[in-house]
Every structure is written in structure tokens, then in C-alpha cells.
Amino acid sequence: MFRPTRFLSVIRQLRQTSSQRTQVIHFSSEKPMEGLFQCPANYVPLSPISFLQRAGIVYRDRVSVIYGSVNYTWKETLERCLRLASALTQLGISRGDVVATLAPNVPAMYELHFGVPMAGAVLCTLNIRYDSEMVSRLLRHSEAKIIFVDYQLLDIAHGAFKLLSMKETKPPELVLITESDNPIHDSTFTSTSLEYESLLKTGNPDFEIIQPKDELDPISLNYTSGTTSSPKGVVYNHRGAYINSLSTVLLHGMGAIPVYLWTVPMFHCNGWCLTWGVAAQGGTNVCLRKVTPKNIYDNIMLHKVNHLGGAPTVLNMIVNATPGDRKTLPWKVEIMTGGAPPPPQILFKMEELGFNVSHLYGLTETYGPGTICTWKPEWEFLPPEERAELKSHQGLQHLGVEVDIKNPITLKSVPPDGKTMGEVMFRGNTVMSGYLKDLKATQEAFDGGWFRSGDLAVKHPDGYIKVKDRSKDIIISGGENISTIEVETVLYSHPAVLEAAVVGQPDHHWGETPFAFVKLKEGCSVEAKEIIKFCRDHLPHYMAPRTVVFDDLPRTSTGKVQKFLLRKKAENMDNLP
Structure with a gap:
């Protein structure tokens, strides 16, 4: 039977107890407002983990992930991520440990964005275009304890492990991401290796999420994209990921239940934080491998x-x-x-x-x-x-x-x-x-x-x-600053040009001169001198390329041109007339 007097008595006791656990807010103003304090009732560290917790309830029966014939609801995605977090802790992962990935935009990659931080760990998403040497270097730098590897990238991972062993560094434990219609027939996948779906089955769907102690705790580690030769390890925190996820959703005009096609690599800036942001709106993630x-x-x-x-x-x-x-x-x-x-x-x-x-x-x-x-x-x-x-x-x-x-x-x-x-x-x-x-x-x-x-x-x-x-890309020629972007914009306006990139080539007289790498559209044929004339007709002459070479452009998997490679190539080429 409900007793109001007894209920009020309990509330008073709880308030007295909680007041002992509160932290008084210290104001910087000369006249602080009295009667205010910070406590669990009014302060919880911001974390994008909360988006999935809510989506699993509010949008429970709506489709969360589509990948070919694979479909999950938000209720199922929440359960799978909880199982993943639980399985990671059973493997010895604890707060602050780094868990790496080497995978394209597949459902497992999406789930790892929640499952890893739910275990209190830090997610490190590696660029799938890295070779074994770079992967080994970044695994050593990040000190990752586990790496989740897509079956198509297994050779890259094995090559990285060999390099780590040569440097007497213990490789991380490998978990293989497979697909039902692509069974693995690889002798290197031994009975002691772990497989993603099997690992999930060992996890507890009622796992208690390890929330961040502080919203500035690390949530992910992203290495810069590789437009330079030495990637740096950029650390994100829960607060920043939470805010940028919502910011991107709002500015992209994503209303409730959007349908988002994953053409941005999830490993790049955590998919511009939309790995978490789509969950906030209960949207559908359409995963695209290629x-x-x-x-x-x-x-x-x-x-x-x-x-x-x-x-x-x-x-x-x-x-x-x-x-x-x-x-x-x-x-x-x-x-x-x-x-x-x-x-x-x-x-x-x-x-x-x-x-x-x-x-x-x-x-x-x-x-x-x-x-x-x-x-x-x-x-x-x-x-x-x-x-x-x-x-x-x-x-x-x-x-x-x-x-x-x-x-x-x-x-x-x-x-x-x-x-x-x-x-x-x-x-x-x-x-x-x-x-x-x-x-x-x-x-x-x-x-x-x-x-x-x-x-x-x-x-x-x-x-x-x-x-x-x-x-580092600006070209200084005869004392004039030349924007490579402006020159590239003109090149793109030529009807035969598919892609273009401009770098500076060393020149004894001018210091540097513009050097253009151009890829033509299929079926088009044009000479370099015509491209140069076209630029001179649309730009001041000092900005027009002195040299045009027809070639493919080296790009990162996020679409950025690796200009440091083109600069090296230009430096090794003689000026053409």
C-alpha cells in the first residue's frame, strides 16, 4: 500500500545521503549564485554511447543496419554491441586499452564504434589502404591489444605481425571479420584464432556499460590521412565526439529516421562522427563495402x-x-x-x-x-x-x-x-x-x-x-604566391579533364613553377600544350602550369591527393618545353 508520509521520509533520507556525495560548483563570478551544486542528478559525462542506448529503446524495431541481405534493428544492434563489449572485457580489455580495426564499411565496423567504448576502451581505426609496414608501425605506436581485421585484409595484417615479431614486439590478438557467403579457406586462420560472430556469442547481452569517468576521457584514436608521409595519432574524447555528432546531424539537415549511405570511410574521423550521429536520429545505416x-x-x-x-x-x-x-x-x-x-x-x-x-x-x-x-x-x-x-x-x-x-x-x-x-x-x-x-x-x-x-x-x-x-602546398614563383587550388579549379573546367593536381617544381630562376598532373576522361585525347594554353587563357600567365603530365593521381582512401608523392615525382622530372 502506498503511504505518502513514508514516501516523503524516504525522499528526505535519499536527499541527505546524496548531499554528502555532491560536489559544489565553484563560480568564477564575484557574486556566485547560492544553493547550486553539481551532483549525479544534474551532471553525467557526455558520451555518444548514449545515442545507441536511446535508439535501442525509441527506435527498437526500426532498421538500423543494412548490408546486402543482412538487416538489423536498433534493438538488435544494441544487443550486439553489448555482447561485443562484454566479450572484449572477457579477453582482458580494460579502461583505456586500445582496440584497433582494419576493415571497410561493414556492419562489424559500425558496431565496433559502440562496442569498444562501451568496454571503456579506445577505438583505433586504421586506414585500409595502409601496407603491412605502416600497419605494424601504427600498431606499435598505439600499443593496440586487439585488432579486428576484415577477411579481405588478412594478408596485410599477417605481414604487419611478421614485422612486429622481427622487432620483438608482441602482436595484438587478431579477431577475423568474415561474411556468411565468403567462408575463409586460409591455412593461416588457425583454430586458436578468433572470429567476430563467434566472439559475439560469448558476450553477455546484459553487460553493464563501462561509462567514462570523465567526458574528456579518450574515445578514439585516428591517424592523420596520409597526405603527409608521417601520420600522427589524433586523440578524440567522449565530449567532442558527442558534440560533433549532433552538430553534423543538425547541419546536414538529418531529421528523424534518415537513411544514410556509407560512402565516407568509417575509419576516417570515425565517419565524420556520423557512426554515432545516425544512431542519435534512429536512422538506417546502409553499409557499402566498395x-x-x-x-x-x-x-x-x-x-x-x-x-x-x-x-x-x-x-x-x-x-x-x-x-x-x-x-x-x-x-x-x-x-x-x-x-x-x-x-x-x-x-x-x-x-x-x-x-x-x-x-x-x-x-x-x-x-x-x-x-x-x-x-x-x-x-x-x-x-x-x-x-x-x-x-x-x-x-x-x-x-x-x-x-x-x-x-x-x-x-x-x-x-x-x-x-x-x-x-x-x-x-x-x-x-x-x-x-x-x-x-x-x-x-x-x-x-x-x-x-x-x-x-x-x-x-x-x-x-x-x-x-x-x-x-606546404602554396607555390612561390618569382615572389608571387600561387594557389594550387585555383589552378586545379581551372584545370577541372577543361572538358577533357577528369582529375587534376598541381604542385611546385623547383626552378633555378623562379624558385618554383606550377607542375600539373592530369588524368583525362575516358575516350578523350589532348596534348599537354593545349592544357597549358587553356590555363593561360583563364589565369595570369605566372599561375599557368609550365609542365603537364598525364598520369593517375595517388590518393588516400578518403579521396585526398597525396601531394608529397607528386612533389617527389616533379622534383625528379626535367622541365619540359
Whole structure:
């Protein structure tokens, strides 16, 4: 029987007990407000783990993951992630341990984004294009205790393990990710090896999640994408991942229950934090192992996809799809692009195909997206080419972070004149905790109280920023600064050019001259001198490439051109007439 007096007595006792466990908030103001304190009732560390806990209840029977014939509901995904976390603890994983992955966008990769931090561990997602030497180096640096490896990448992992053994370093325990229609017939997969689905069966679906003690506890370790030769270990925390997940969802216009096609690698900045963000909205994750124009269009039509993302190379792939692969979209599909500045011509063509493109800009150190080119209603009445040019700007700051263009020496903001260049700098909750085991690099990156991106940009009168180049990519020729991005934009406008990248080539007289690497569209034929003339017709002559070489462009799996490799190639080539 319910007794009000007894109930009130219990409440008073609980309050008295809890007051002994509370922490008084110390205010910095001269007149703090009385009667306030921090306690478990009003403070819980922010963590994107909570998105899955909620989705498993609110969206329990809705489809969470689709991969070919595989379908899971949010209730099932929550249970699988709890089993995974439980199994990891049974394998000896404890708070703060690093668990690595080497896998494409498959369901297991998605589940690891929740299961690993639910065990209190730190997720380290390795680029699937790394070779064995790089994987071994990063496993040694991260001190990963377990690595989950996709069956197609098993040889890379075994090669890395051999290299670790040669250096007398114990390799991490390997868990193999298989598929039901691709059984493993590999003599190296011994009876002592672990298999993902079998491992899940050993886990407890009622596992008690190991919540972060502090929201600044590490949640993931992301190595920079490889546009430079030495990746750095960027550490994310639970708070930053939580905030950037929601920020990206909001700015991408993701309402409740979106259908998101995974063309952004989950290993890159944790899929721009949308591995967690889609769960917040109870959306459907359509996993895609291989990104091709046909797979993109087929999945959009089959699953009614309304959101996806990708580097400009993915947009280029969509635009240049063969008529047989291309489909007429019966609805508007939202696509976020980032990782490299998109050529306005590509944005214009994407709009013609029925995609609405949002341009993001950021770095691994900013959890991926740091700015977004927000649509302005007045752009609707501009000519398409002019509208595309404006949408190619990097835009304004993301939610949760502050962005400015500053003089790197004085730290003064550059004037918003669209001409004065400065360095892009960030500060806020979605900036990394630091570089793993590299205090000097962390201190240098945060010098002056801002994260220094190394990107050079201008600020326009409307506040929108436009990145001109990486500081290491800018070409200084005869005292003139040449933006490689501006030259590449002109190259992309040539009807025969599919891809283009520009670097500086050493020159005894000018210091450097522009050197262009160009990949032509299938069936097109054009000479280098015609490309050079085209550039001279659209650029000041000093900005036009002196040399054009037709070749494939080396890219990271996130679509970024590895310009350090192209610079080496240009340095070893003689100037052509």
C-alpha cells in the first residue's frame, strides 16, 4: 500500500545521503549564485554511447543496419554491441586499452564504434589502404591489444605481425571479420584464432556499460590521412565526439529516421562522427563495402537513401558515371562533401543530377567537419555557375567550434576583404585532445590558444572563408604566391579533364613553377600544350602550369591527393618545353 508520509521520509533520507556525495560548483563570478551544486542528478559525462542506448529503446524495431541481405534493428544492434563489449572485457580489455580495426564499411565496423567504448576502451581505426609496414608501425605506436581485421585484409595484417615479431614486439590478438557467403579457406586462420560472430556469442547481452569517468576521457584514436608521409595519432574524447555528432546531424539537415549511405570511410574521423550521429536520429545505416557509381545509384534507389557523404573524388565519380550506371533520382538527395576543395564545375553538375551538396571543411584534428558552407536563400536567384562558386567556399564555423583566419605571427584576425591570406585556426569543444605520445607537436599545434591548421585562407565580407591552399602546398614563383587550388579549379573546367593536381617544381630562376598532373576522361585525347594554353587563357600567365603530365593521381582512401608523392615525382622530372 502506498503511504505518502513514508514516501516523503524516504525522499528526505535519499536527499541527505546524496548531499554528502555532491560536489559544489565553484563560480568564477564575484557574486556566485547560492544553493547550486553539481551532483549525479544534474551532471553525467557526455558520451555518444548514449545515442545507441536511446535508439535501442525509441527506435527498437526500426532498421538500423543494412548490408546486402543482412538487416538489423536498433534493438538488435544494441544487443550486439553489448555482447561485443562484454566479450572484449572477457579477453582482458580494460579502461583505456586500445582496440584497433582494419576493415571497410561493414556492419562489424559500425558496431565496433559502440562496442569498444562501451568496454571503456579506445577505438583505433586504421586506414585500409595502409601496407603491412605502416600497419605494424601504427600498431606499435598505439600499443593496440586487439585488432579486428576484415577477411579481405588478412594478408596485410599477417605481414604487419611478421614485422612486429622481427622487432620483438608482441602482436595484438587478431579477431577475423568474415561474411556468411565468403567462408575463409586460409591455412593461416588457425583454430586458436578468433572470429567476430563467434566472439559475439560469448558476450553477455546484459553487460553493464563501462561509462567514462570523465567526458574528456579518450574515445578514439585516428591517424592523420596520409597526405603527409608521417601520420600522427589524433586523440578524440567522449565530449567532442558527442558534440560533433549532433552538430553534423543538425547541419546536414538529418531529421528523424534518415537513411544514410556509407560512402565516407568509417575509419576516417570515425565517419565524420556520423557512426554515432545516425544512431542519435534512429536512422538506417546502409553499409557499402566498395564505392562505385553503380553501387551508389543502386543503393539510393533500393533503400530510398536521402543522405550520404564523400570527398570530391566521390562526386566526380557520380558525375562521370556511365549512362548504364546512372539513375534518375525521384527525390532530392543530400550529400556532404569534404576532404578537399570541390571544383565549382563538379558542384554545378551534381545539382543538375538531383543532389543538394553541402560543403564541409575540417581536419582529423577537428573530428572531421569544422565548417560548413551554409545555404543562403538569395543564392537561389543567381546563375548556376555563380551559385556553385559560392558553394565551393568553406563557409562558416560548425556548431561547437570557433573558426578564424589569423596572421600566424601576430594572431590578429585578417580583414574580411577576400584578399588578405592568413592561417585557418580553430578552438572549441571539437578540437582534438592532442597527438598521442607527441607532446611537442601538440604544444606547437595549440600555440597561442588556437589550433593551427596549416591551411591558408581568406575571409570574405559575408564572413565566409575560402581556403586557398595548404601552407606546404602554396607555390612561390618569382615572389608571387600561387594557389594550387585555383589552378586545379581551372584545370577541372577543361572538358577533357577528369582529375587534376598541381604542385611546385623547383626552378633555378623562379624558385618554383606550377607542375600539373592530369588524368583525362575516358575516350578523350589532348596534348599537354593545349592544357597549358587553356590555363593561360583563364589565369595570369605566372599561375599557368609550365609542365603537364598525364598520369593517375595517388590518393588516400578518403579521396585526398597525396601531394608529397607528386612533389617527389616533379622534383625528379626535367622541365619540359
